[in-house]
Amino acid sequence: MAITAKDVQALRQATGVGMMDAKRALEESNGDFDASVQWLRVQGLASAAKRADRENTEGCVAVVKDGDSAAVVELKCETDFGAKSEEFVTLADEMAAAVATDGDGAVAQFTSRIETLLTTLKENIEVGTVRRITAGADEVIETYLHQQAGRGVNAVIVKVRGGSSELAHDIAVHCAFAKPAYLTRDEVPAADVDAERATFEEISRNEGKPEAALPKIIEGRLNGWFKERVLLEQSYVKDEKQTIEQLLGGATLVEFVQVVIGA
Numbered sequence: 001m002a003i004t005a006k007d008v009q010a011l012r013q014a015t016g017v018g019m020m021d022a023k024r025a026l027e028e029s030n031g032d033f034d035a036s037v038q039w040l041r042v043q044g045l046a047s048a049a050k051r052a053d054r055e056n057t058e059g060c061v062a063v064v065k066d067g068d069s070a071a072v073v074e075l076k077c078e079t080d081f082g083a084k085s086e087e088f089v090t091l092a093d094e095m096a097a098a099v100a101t102d103g104d105g106a107v108a109q110f111t112s113r114i115e116t117l118l119t120t121l122k123e124n125i126e127v128g129t130v131r132r133i134t135a136g137a138d139e140v141i142e143t144y145l146h147q148q149a150g151r152g153v154n155a156v157i158v159k160v161r162g163g164s165s166e167l168a169h170d171i172a173v174h175c176a177f178a179k180p181a182y183l184t185r186d187e188v189p190a191a192d193v194d195a196e197r198a199t200f201e202e203i204s205r206n207e208g209k210p211e212a213a214l215p216k217i218i219e220g221r222l223n224g225w226f227k228e229r230v231l232l233e234q235s236y237v238k239d240e241k242q243t244i245e246q247l248l249g250g251a252t253l254v255e256f257v258q259v260v261i262g263a
Contacts, residue, residue, distance in 0.1 A: 004030050014122055015040050020230050058083045058125045060151035061259045062184035064141045070136040070143050070157045071099035074128030074259045075108065080149070082121045083261075091117065091153050095127070104130050131257045133157050138252060142168035144176050153261040163251030171244060175258050179181075180231035183256060188229065196225050231256065 008238040011022040011033065017040055031036035059076040060083050077083050091113055098106035107127055115124050135141045139161045146154035156175045160168040182188050185237045200221040201214065209217055227233045232245040232253065244253070 005025060005054075007031065008032070011036055011040075025161040041115070041119055047052035053232040056126065057262050059128065059261050060084075060089055060092050060153065060233070061129075061145075061155040061261055062152050063087075063145050063155040063157060064093070064094040064100045065141060065143050068098065069100050069132060069139065070141045071096050071130075071132040071142075072157055072257055072259050073099055073130050074155075074261070075125070076128045077121065077125045082123045082125070084151050085121065086123075088117060089123070093122050095130075099130060099132050104132055117196050118152045129257075129259045131157070131259075133159050133255060133257060135159060136161075136163055140165050140168050144169065146176050147158060154258070155260075156256065156258045158256045159254040160248070161247065161252040161254050167248070170238070171231075171247070171253065171256070174234070174244065175231065175256055175263040177237050178231075178234050179233055179258065179260065180256075181229045181262075183231050183253065185226050185230050185233065188226070193222070197222055 003023065008019060008022045011017070011026060012019060013024070013113060020224045021040065022036075025036040025039045026033075027164075029039050032148070056076040056078050057080055058080050061072060061074045062074045063070065073092055074116055075088065075092040075095070078086065078131075082088055085088060091110065092118055095107055095110050098109065107157055107234050114125055114127070117123075117227055139159055140163065141157060141159050142165055143158075144156045145152045154176050156172040158175065160171070194218040197218060202217045204217050204221075229237070232243065236242050236244055250260050
């Protein structure tokens, strides 16, 4: 079939190759676009250079628990159409399972699968957050995954020492809804705290609060700010009369990880 300049340009935009390489690929593939992309890939000429500059705020997240370990893997793409495709979701699930078993480095074995998706979905696809958590003595791990249109969009792993699996799961569900940024107040960057303190002082002064009352007012507002962000200080979503720290009782919340698509 006849190969037009428009065909060559479309292939160049999709693969990032030069004009002559694009033209030759189309000639070798009798003008078939998908076959041309595959030919370039086999020849080592196709690249994701053009796509790499495009924003990829969509995707899916998978979480897998395997014995005493659990892993979360975020796979990023450009559109929800790509994120909901069966091959995309399956790849994320398989990557999370491999990481749960073999560690973070297990994602490397999926490089060729990702390259294939780059070609078939024609989107900027890359691996985002990859985390693995392992339980030690007297520790339990639980997970929670919120799904939307067949793909995971909000994944949580929680590790608790001296508590039950039910407790760890309840906290994981809480995290999915409350979206804490930190486990403890000590983890919040000092620069962020100082900036908020200064802002609350300015607000309080603009409101005409008494000078003598300012320190107490500022600290009260800062405590409210911490409560929104620090997991242990958050009100439990199922019972706002108690904090997560109170919910734990004698147990210890060791760590948590949360990945939210588009966050």
